[in-house]
Amino acid sequence: MSENTLRRGRPGYDQQGILDVAVAAFNEYGYDATSMGVLADRLGLSKSAIYHHFTSKDEILDRALDSALSALEGVLEQADASTGRAADRLDLVLRGAVHVLVERLPSVTLLLRVRGNTEVERLALARRRAFDKRVTALVSEAQAEGSLRSDLDASVVSRLTFGMINSIVEWYRPGGGEDADRIADDVVAVALDGLRMPTANRVEDLLG
Amino acid sequence: MSENTLRRGRPGYDQQGILDVAVAAFNEYGYDATSMGVLADRLGLSKSAIYHHFTSKDEILDRALDSALSALEGVLEQADASTGRAADRLDLVLRGAVHVLVERLPSVTLLLRVRGNTEVERLALARRRAFDKRVTALVSEAQAEGSLRSDLDASVVSRLTFGMINSIVEWYRPGGGEDADRIADDVVAVALDGLRMPTANRVEDLLG
Known part of the structure; x- marks a missing residue:
């Protein structure tokens, strides 16, 4: 694990990466039908890891x-x-x-x-x-x-x-x-x- | 109540009328989110009254x-x-x-x-x-x-x-x-x- 991914706390996703996955999910299932839980599942992150980057x-x-x-x-x-x-x-x-x-x-x-x-x-x-x-x-x-x-x-x-x-x-x-x-x-x-x-x-x- | 509405069994909606209300609901809420129960509510009909006109x-x-x-x-x-x-x-x-x-x-x-x-x-x-x-x-x-x-x-x-x-x-x-x-x-x-x-x-x- 590089110093960089350690500093971000979670490997693989920075803010833009989370955004990209979220937009793809919103387009696929609709915004209302995509909960933060669904997003966390798709990202393989905890909800609190997402809240680290976005308040809502x-x-x-x-x-x-x-x-x-x-x-x-x-x-x-x-x-x-x-x-x-x-x-x-x-x-x-x-x-x-x-x-x-x-x-x-x-x-x-x-x-x-x-x-x-x-x-x-x-x-x-x-x-x-x-x-x-x-x-x-x-x-x-x-x-x-x-x-x-x-x-x-x-x-x-x-x-x-x-x-x-x-x-x-x-x-x-x-x-x-x-x-x-x-x-x-x-x-x-x-x-x-x-x-x-x-x-x-x-x-x-x-x-x- | 006219003979015609009596013959249809339910006043106010023939097959086309039910179709119009259903299409409006599908466009508003999405097809998946619109259950037969939601449709019945909007029409003021029982579900079985809808099934009289459409099998599904x-x-x-x-x-x-x-x-x-x-x-x-x-x-x-x-x-x-x-x-x-x-x-x-x-x-x-x-x-x-x-x-x-x-x-x-x-x-x-x-x-x-x-x-x-x-x-x-x-x-x-x-x-x-x-x-x-x-x-x-x-x-x-x-x-x-x-x-x-x-x-x-x-x-x-x-x-x-x-x-x-x-x-x-x-x-x-x-x-x-x-x-x-x-x-x-x-x-x-x-x-x-x-x-x-x-x-x-x-x-x-x-x-x-």
């Missing part, structure tokens, strides 16, 4: 949801910091969100299943709504600058686009051949350019 | 999932019966699926949460996969005929597009101002034409 099951949930939400909010911050047109910043947000989903699949999956049964869940839902609102504002800005079509309601556009992105948690399997960059390209291709054969080349031909 | 909780689930799946399969049948290009048939499928979601919101919501824990659920998942496969085949056909861009994998296209459509169950509220036709228009606009300002008008101008 609620705190574990809070940390997991914050991991997903902070990453998504970071994508918006990064896009806001760029000076491009709103349509280009939206492009960055869509790609960034796909990367967050793929890289933090378990915690985003958990976030998307939150229904607001506890105070922690309600705060997470409020942050999701704030995120959606900022995406909607970005869509509106792109419509106003004339780079996105303005015949669609900005909030419906934002819901449909993120519906497409969020669906990735249903079918993406790590190491399954699809990488995040490729999925991000595909999402942007569908959302911004659509599936019909592009007419852009024809326009260039005609202009040329 | 599984049969109720089966009927609810079949209602969603039959409607979705019907959309494919109808599109296949039309003689248009594959891209136009896909357009019909996307619009038809939006209508099914809006009109059968509770049973589709239930279908989308099925994880395959029972034989009934596994059969429903198999029907969903068969549906997805037929949509993917339609996308491939449209790519082959040259009406949809072929640089995207047909199965990813089908997943992303239905991800967008299925997300409707997360935010659509009956009577909330958005009608099914309008949402269907929006879905087709995003999926087929994309959000960027269309260049089609310019092509027509240049051709004219």
